[in-house]
Amino acid sequence: MKRPFVVVLLYLVSAVLCGACASLTSKQENESPLRVIDVHTHADFSGKQEETSGILQTREQFVRELKEAGVVGAVSHSPQGGGSIDDSLKSEGVIHCFGVGAQVTPSKVEVGLKSGRYGCIKIYLGYVHRWAYDNEYRPLYRLAEKYDVPVVFHTGDPYSTKAKLKFTDPLTVDEVAVDFPKVRFVIAHCGNPWHASAAEVAFKNPNVYLECSAFLIGDLTKYSPEVIDRHVVQPISWIFSYVDDPTKIMFGTDWPLVGIKPYLEVYKRAIPKADWPAVFHDNAARVFKIKR
Ligand SMILES: [Zn+2]
Numbered sequence: 001m002k003r004p005f006v007v008v009l010l011y012l013v014s015a016v017l018c019g020a021c022a023s024l025t026s027k028q029e030n031e032s033p034l035r036v037i038d039v040h041t042h043a044d045f046s047g048k049q050e051e052t053s054g055i056l057q058t059r060e061q062f063v064r065e066l067k068e069a070g071v072v073g074a075v076s077h078s079p080q081g082g083g084s085i086d087d088s089l090k091s092e093g094v095i096h097c098f099g100v101g102a103q104v105t106p107s108k109v110e111v112g113l114k115s116g117r118y119g120c121i122k123i124y125l126g127y128v129h130r131w132a133y134d135n136e137y138r139p140l141y142r143l144a145e146k147y148d149v150p151v152v153f154h155t156g157d158p159y160s161t162k163a164k165l166k167f168t169d170p171l172t173v174d175e176v177a178v179d180f181p182k183v184r185f186v187i188a189h190c191g192n193p194w195h196a197s198a199a200e201v202a203f204k205n206p207n208v209y210l211e212c213s214a215f216l217i218g219d220l221t222k223y224s225p226e227v228i229d230r231h232v233v234q235p236i237s238w239i240f241s242y243v244d245d246p247t248k249i250m251f252g253t254d255w256p257l258v259g260i261k262p263y264l265e266v267y268k269r270a271i272p273k274a275d276w277p278a279v280f281h282d283n284a285a286r287v288f289k290i291k292r
Contacts, residue, residue, distance in 0.1 A: 034276055036071045037284035038260055039152075040188055040213040040252030043076035043089055043096075052218040055256040062255065063092055069261040072281070073290040075252075077122045077152065082108065087117070093292045095119035097152055102128050106139040113147040120186075120288060121151045126158040126168035133175035141180045150184040150209075150287050151176075156192040159217075159257075171197040177205035184287050188252065189213055195235050199242040202249075209287050210243070212236045212267070213252030220262040228266055236270035246275040250284045 046057045055061065066074060073093035078085055080101030086094075097120040098112050112118035121140055125132055132153055144151045155170040170191035177185050185205075190212040191198035202208045215232040216223060240249055249271075253263045264280075271279050284290060 033070050035281045036069055036251060036264060037073040037075075037093075037281050037288075037290055038066070038069075038071050038253050038255065038264075039075045039186070039211050039250045039284045039288065041074050041076050041094075041255040041260075042079075043074075043086055043094060044079065044083065045086070050256040053257055053259065054219060055259060057256050059086065059089075065255065065260040066092060069264050071260060072292050073285065073288075075120065075152075075284070075288055075290075078118075080124055080127065082112070085117070093290060095288060095290060097122035099124065100128075100137075100140065102130075104136045104140065106143060109140060110143055110147075113143060113149060118149075119290075120149045122154070123151060124154045125172075126154060126163035126165060127160060129164050129167060131167055131175075132172045133179070137176075141176060141183050144183045145180060148289070150186050152186040152188050154189070155187050155198065156189040156194060169194050169197055170201055173208060174201045174205065177201065177208045181207055183207060184209065186211060186250075186287065189215070189254075190236070190239055192235070195239050196242075199239045203243050203245070209248055209250060209283065210239065211250040211252035212239065212270075213263075214254035214257055217254065217257040220258065220266065232266050233270045236267060240271060240275075240279075246278045247283055247286075249279050250287065251280045 043062055044057065045059050049056055075097060076094050077097045078099040080099045082098055085096045096118050098109050098118040099122045109121060121144055123137060130136060141151060153173055155168050158168055170187045173185055173187055184207055186209045187198045187201065188211055190210050192215050198210055202210045215235060216228065220228065243249065251267055253260050268276065
């Protein structure tokens with residue numbers, strides 16, 4: 001009679017202890033803040049208010065928004081031609097993409113990649129009237145492979161009447177994804193509104209990733225919940241489901257066109273909570289090699 005009693009007692013004690021452990025672990029998980037990387041920002045500080053969002057384009061405002069949203073790393077896309085970049089943002093975990101303009105200068109891009117000043121290449125499809133697979137761009141893909149950095153394409157609506165839409169359909173990213181299988185390509189804006197093209201290109205190619213920034217821009221409090229749901233939550237949710245691989249989608253805003261925290265809160269609603277660490281941090285850390 002003694003032996004079963006001891007076994008039952010041990011079982012009860014371990015059950016109580018394990019229960020305590022489990023509740024402690026889940027409490028810690030609940031309490032630990034989500035670490036976020038925003039892979040689409042424009043850290044150009046004119047000091048003026050952005051026209052659509054009203055956000056003040058200053059370093060102080062940018063850093064404040066990063067901290068408010070729990071952002072531990074970000075990717076800043078420099079304007080076409082490179083522009084001037086704020087190297088001091090490195091301390092905030094910000095890396096810079098070299099923005100390629102109509103004049104393609106691989107030697108200049110290589111200097112930036114070699115020195116580590118730039119950690120990615122941004123190609124402005126549509127703004128520059130050239131296909132992703134244009135021969136002018138091919139030396140840049142070879143550089144991306146050599147320096148192991150990703151290439152980001154603007155895709156989808158260009159927010160400019162001078163851009164040409166035929167170049168911005170993300171379907172053409174498939175061409176370079178196949179020709180340069182060792183390069184990581186990122187489809188910015190998930191091709192909005194060509195979500196199906198973007199989702200299929202990422203689904204089919206192991207080296208293509210997505211970020212769904214700027215589905216709506218401006219002050220999000222001015223949109224009805226229905227509009228936010230239809231134009232941001234539902235499309236991202238569909239893309240996530242179609243791609244069927246939580247390692248393929250990242251978080252991006254397009255700051256200062258939209259506030260970081262408001263966009264993050266909406267984006268979270270489209271992604272299952274279990275996949276938040278991957279989508280909001282880990283995938284970007286891996287694709288852009290951001291270490292913090
Ligand atoms: Zn942008």
